[in-house]
Amino acid sequence: MACLIAAPCSGSGKTLLSLSLSALLRRGEASVQVFKVGPDYLDPQLLGRVSGRPCRNLDRLLCGEEWLKRAFHWWGHQADHCLVEGVMGLFDGRGPSAEGSSAEVASLLGLPVVMVVEASRQAGSLAALVRGFRDHQPELDLAGVVLNGVSTERHRALLSEALASIAMPLLGALPRHPDLSLPSRHLGLLPPDELQDFQSRSGEWATLAERHLDLERLLPLLAPPPPLSISSGSARDPIRWCLERSAGAPSDLEKASCGELPVAIASDAAFHFRYPEATELLTALGVTPVPWQPLADQPLPRGCRGVILPGGYPELHAAELAASQRSQGELRRAAASGLPIYAECGGLLLLGQQLEDPQGEPHAMAGLLPFSARRGALQLGYRQATPLGDGLVTRLGEPLGGHEFHRWDLIDAVVDGGERLWQLEGWGWAPRLEGWTTPTLHASWLHLHWAGCSAICRRLSDAAARATPLPQAPAAGDSVGAAPGWSVGA
Numbered sequence: 001m002a003c004l005i006a007a008p009c010s011g012s013g014k015t016l017l018s019l020s021l022s023a024l025l026r027r028g029e030a031s032v033q034v035f036k037v038g039p040d041y042l043d044p045q046l047l048g049r050v051s052g053r054p055c056r057n058l059d060r061l062l063c064g065e066e067w068l069k070r071a072f073h074w075w076g077h078q079a080d081h082c083l084v085e086g087v088m089g090l091f092d093g094r095g096p097s098a099e100g101s102s103a104e105v106a107s108l109l110g111l112p113v114v115m116v117v118e119a120s121r122q123a124g125s126l127a128a129l130v131r132g133f134r135d136h137q138p139e140l141d142l143a144g145v146v147l148n149g150v151s152t153e154r155h156r157a158l159l160s161e162a163l164a165s166i167a168m169p170l171l172g173a174l175p176r177h178p179d180l181s182l183p184s185r186h187l188g189l190l191p192p193d194e195l196q197d198f199q200s201r202s203g204e205w206a207t208l209a210e211r212h213l214d215l216e217r218l219l220p221l222l223a224p225p226p227p228l229s230i231s232s233g234s235a236r237d238p239i240r241w242c243l244e245r246s247a248g249a250p251s252d253l254e255k256a257s258c259g260e261l262p263v264a265i266a267s268d269a270a271f272h273f274r275y276p277e278a279t280e281l282l283t284a285l286g287v288t289p290v291p292w293q294p295l296a297d298q299p300l301p302r303g304c305r306g307v308i309l310p311g312g313y314p315e316l317h318a319a320e321l322a323a324s325q326r327s328q329g330e331l332r333r334a335a336a337s338g339l340p341i342y343a344e345c346g347g348l349l350l351l352g353q354q355l356e357d358p359q360g361e362p363h364a365m366a367g368l369l370p371f372s373a374r375r376g377a378l379q380l381g382y383r384q385a386t387p388l389g390d391g392l393v394t395r396l397g398e399p400l401g402g403h404e405f406h407r408w409d410l411i412d413a414v415v416d417g418g419e420r421l422w423q424l425e426g427w428g429w430a431p432r433l434e435g436w437t438t439p440t441l442h443a444s445w446l447h448l449h450w451a452g453c454s455a456i457c458r459r460l461s462d463a464a465a466r467a468t469p470l471p472q473a474p475a476a477g478d479s480v481g482a483a484p485g486w487s488v489g490a
Contacts, residue, residue, distance in 0.1 A: 002076060003143060003221040004037070004111045006086035006102045008129060012118040013148035013174065015043050018085040019202075020174075020209035021222065022050045025081050027206045033079035033224070035072060037105050038087030039382075039403035039447060041273040041311070047085065049192040050202055054276040058084065058109075061093075061100040061382055062401055063452035065108060070238040071451070072109055073228035081222040084111060090133055094382050095427030103137055112143040112221060119159055120149030120176050127162040134168070143221060144169035146213065149176040172213035239280050242454040261464050263306040264292035270321060271346060273311030277451045285461040294350070297324040299473040300333075305464035306340040307331065309347025311447060315375070315408055318355045322363035330473065331366045335441070337470055340392055340463035341368075343443040345406055348435075349373050351443055352410070369436055369443060376409030383426040383446055391421060391437030392463060393456040400453050402446035440467075 007014050018034060025032045034047040034055045039062060044055035056075050058068050076082040086102030090113070093101035106113050115133065119126055126147075134142045145163055150156045150173040163170050192198050209215070230236050263282065265274070271294070279289045289308075290301040295317055300307065314321055321328075331350070335341060341351075348369075349355050354362045356374040383404050387394040394400070404426070421435030421444055435444030440463065450457045 001223055001225045002072075002082040002084060002109075002111055004084040004086055004102055004106045004109075004113050005116060006090040006106070006113050007116045007118075008133060009089045009092075013116045013146075014085050015046065016148065016174065016205070016208075017114075017116050017146055017172075018047055018083060019050050020205040020213070021083060021218070022047060023202045023206035024209040024215075025222075026050065026052060027203075030081055031079040032081040032083065032222070033076050035076070035082075035084040036087070037084060037102050038100065039405070039449070040087065041275075043085060045272070046192055049198065050205070053079065056277075057275060057449065058105050059100065059449060059452075060104065060108065062403065062449040067238060067242070067451050068105065068108060070228060070236075070241060073225050074236065074238050076225045077227045079224055081219075082224040083222050084109075090115065091136065100382070103140060106140055107137075109225075112141040114143055114146060114171060114218070114221065116146045116148055118149050119147045119155075120151060123155075123158045124162050126159050127166050127168075130163065130168055131166045134166075142168070144171040144217065146171050147173040150174065151176050169217065170214070171218050172209075174208060174212050238451070239277065239284050242277075242281060242451055243284055243458070246454040246458050260303070261287045261305050261461065262290045262301050262303055263287050263308060263461075263464050264300050264304050265289050265308045266294055266310060266312075266347065266350075267291035268293040268295045269312075270295050270314045270317040271310050271312040271350075273344075273346065273447070275449055275451070277449070278308075278310075278457065281450055281454060281457040282461060285458060287461045287464060294324055294327040295320050297326045299326060300330045300470055302472065303469040304334065304339065305467045305469060306460065307334050307342070308460075309341070309343040309350055311345030311347060311406075314346045314349045315355060315357055315373075318357040318363040318365075319361075321350065321355070321365065326473075328364075328366045332368065333473075334470055335368050337468065338440050339467050339470060340440050340460060341442070342393065342460055343441075344447055345404075345445055348443045348445060349408060353412075355408075370412075371410040372412050373408045373410055375407055378407050379404050379445065381426045381429065383424045383429075385422040385424055385434075385444075385446055387422045387437075388420055388433070389437075392440055392442040393459045394422065394437065394442065398455075400448060402444075402448045404445050405447065406445060 005014050022032050032051045034051045035058050036044045037058050048055040060068050091098045091101050091103050093099040156173045160170050282289055351368040352365045352371045353367050354372040355365050356362050383402050385400045389396050419436050420433045421437040424434045425431045
């Protein structure tokens with residue numbers, strides 16, 4: 001049943017192999033469900049575009065073991081084929097442990113592992129490397145190896161003999177070629193919308209799999225999982241199951257009497273880091289997610305009841321965002337009207353006073369929070385968040401697990417303990433206060449997967465139901481209001 005594609009380290013070719021197999025299956029008109037281990041937004045966008053289905057993240061640390069199993073079996077069994085792309089190295093997890101690693105996911109789901117090894121500078125040492133990974137956790141089923149970066153047929157023969165010496169099957173050998181490289185930048189691979197030749201690349205990936213992989217042995221490893229046996233009374237659909245866990249007041253019935261609940265979700269080249277379950281959970285609660293493009297200087301949708309600002313690359317579009325005066329004015333108008341605003345990572349940057357682009361040029365943002373931002377050191381890792389009080393979606397005494405990943409720092413930030421959201425702790429990082437919250441605002445660096453904290457989407461949808469719909473935007477040329485400082489929703 002399915003397999004997990006892993007590697008000794010990042011940059012070995014996991015995504016290339018996953019894309020190649022998915023493209024080949026789609027070319028043959030077969031359906032394929034792809035999963036990605038860990039807190040990743042960019043690889044899943046590529047995998048989802050090639051497979052034609054939303055790529056689902058499998059992250060035990062963010063969502064829990066029960067969600068992981070339900071999600072894998074529910075979505076995996078609905079396709080003809082299924083594969084899971086791992087994260088980083090096979091045993092890389094939280095801190096120095098294997099918690100949340102590809103190996104842990106493979107063990108929890110009972111998946112065989114196909115290891116991709118970048119072998120461009122190896123020969124006989126390959127055997128020692130693969131044997132070390134195989135023997136480190138013998139209970140894992142290491143089904144075989146796919147080599148990446150093989151330069152010549154002679155090189156392939158050398159590597160094949162090295163694997164044969166440890167009785168490890170060779171499942172394919174991808175050639176070394178610059179055209180096969182996947183372009184990237186400071187947070188990962190480029191998203192598919194920024195690859196102008198994406199369709200032609202998909203064809204090349206399919207051909208790569210057809211010519212260089214042992215499909216007779218690989219394709220049986222991509223069989224879909226069976227449906228998960230669920231106890232009576234528990235929802236099979238993981239979205240419904242999530243909402244069952246956070247059920248409290250009859251929110252669905254309350255919303256049904258409110259009519260439509262449009263909530264704007266920033267969705268453009270600057271803001272596109274979100275998990276598919278976020279909109280699915282909101283929709284199941286009666287909310288109507290409406291894409292909103294700040295880069296296009298769009299007004300918020302008519303009757304808007306709330307705004308979600310996901311992560312992305314606002315720093316790369318700072319000048320365009322600064323020029324989008326109507327969109328910035330709409331954010332200020334939404335805040336002044338008491339609409340709930342939920343912002344993560346890149347979305348947080350839009351709410352500040354200024355944002356420096358990669359060249360160090362400052363650009364004015366919406367001015368709702370008391371900070372400016374500039375490029376700084378990488379902040380990366382899982383975090384435990386302890387709320388300092390009740391806020392828009394958080395509650396005192398309800399710790400949450402999230403993930404932090406950014407290279408921009410907040411400077412000149414006004415620190416007021418009464419407004420700070422929570423204390424963050426993580427392996428190798430000193431505890432610190434972070435984020436801002438009010439009854440109508442949640443703004444933080446921390447990425448949350450709502451499947452692991454479904455009370456958040458329920459509270460956000462409840463806040464949208466209570467909010468007064470945003471009045472019609474002022475006519476063109478009318479004032480949209482000055483930045484009201486950082487007293488958002490206070």
